[in-house]
Amino acid sequence: MPRYFFHIRNEEGHLMEDLEGQEFADLAQAEENAMASAKEILAEGLLSGKPMLTGAIFEICDEKHALVLRFPFSDAARMPGTRP
Amino acid sequence: MYFLEDGIASVVAKLPKGRDTEVGLIGMEGMTGALVALGGDRAAHDTYMQLAGSGLRIPAPALSSALSESTTLKALLLLYVQTLYIQTSYTALVNARSKLDERLARWLLMCHDRVRNDRLAITHEFMSVMLGVRRPGVTVAIQELEGRGLIRATRGEIVIRDRDGLFQWPMAPTASRRGI
Structure with missing residues (x-):
């Protein structure tokens, strides 16, 4: 299975790097994980009383470090998707 | 049952669709299958080694009969069950509130x-x-x-x-x- 790296780019442009990556059957599965993970991170932050990463974006890269998908956290805030 | 000398074991409770979660952490302070000390004969959850290590192994029936013969052994293992109970109750607290x-x-x-x-x-x-x-x-x-x-x-x-x-x-x- 291909491995995808879920880097997070925050509002200020700072990149939080994913050093390990995670295997998924295909990009669609990786996108589903991005949706569920973003929902979870947003929820976790909101419940902590912190300002939230609604402007953050998952920059998903493949094993060759090529950017294959950008997934804005704002999509996770307004769209239905897999439950975390 | 394993008495760990090194490494860490996790007790993992399972939900469908891979929504598993850890409900117990065991290291050199403890043992797996601690319910035997309470007279139980089966484990409620699965236990996995999460950090490699080593330990001492004893079949559950052998430990049960040793427990019925030795009050000091029983007292010691019950003390461990008590610490595990406290750990689990704090896990419940942080899972709900933290x-x-x-x-x-x-x-x-x-x-x-x-x-x-x-x-x-x-x-x-x-x-x-x-x-x-x-x-x-x-x-x-x-x-x-x-x-x-x-x-x-x-x-x-x-x-x-x-x-x-x-x-x-x-x-x-x-x-x-x-x-x-």
Whole structure:
């Protein structure tokens, strides 16, 4: 299975790097994980009383470090998707 | 049943669709299958080694008969069951009330208690199962603790840098909101 790296780019442009990556059957599965993970991170932050990463974006890269998908956290805030 | 001398075992409760979560952590202080000390004959959950180690093994019936012959052995193992009960009740508390970064800080301290150095060979993927969240959420929480200088995270390894700071972390949310 291909491995995808879920880097997070925050509002200020700072990149939080994913050093390990995670295997998924295909990009669609990786996108589903991005949706569920973003929902979870947003929820976790909101419940902590912190300002939230609604402007953050998952920059998903493949094993060759090529950017294959950008997934804005704002999509996770307004769209239905897999439950975390 | 295994009496660990090294390494860490996790008791994992299962939900369908891989929504498993850790409900017990066992190291050199304890044993797997502690319910035998209470007279039980089966485990409610599965137990996995999460950090490699070694231990001493005894079949459950042999331990049961030893327990019926030795009151001192029984008293000792019941003492361990008591500590496990306390651990589980605090796990219930933090799962209900604490945020992921706080649960992560507690979990890292519990692992650190059970190893002989400051380096924990664990992946983010593994921590995500233990804490019952998706992996990117763990990465965010790790960066938060790392940003405060409490740990250092590299690929497949967490180094504990400030144990006292991790202890203080659950008190920290108010301060961190003010950017202190």
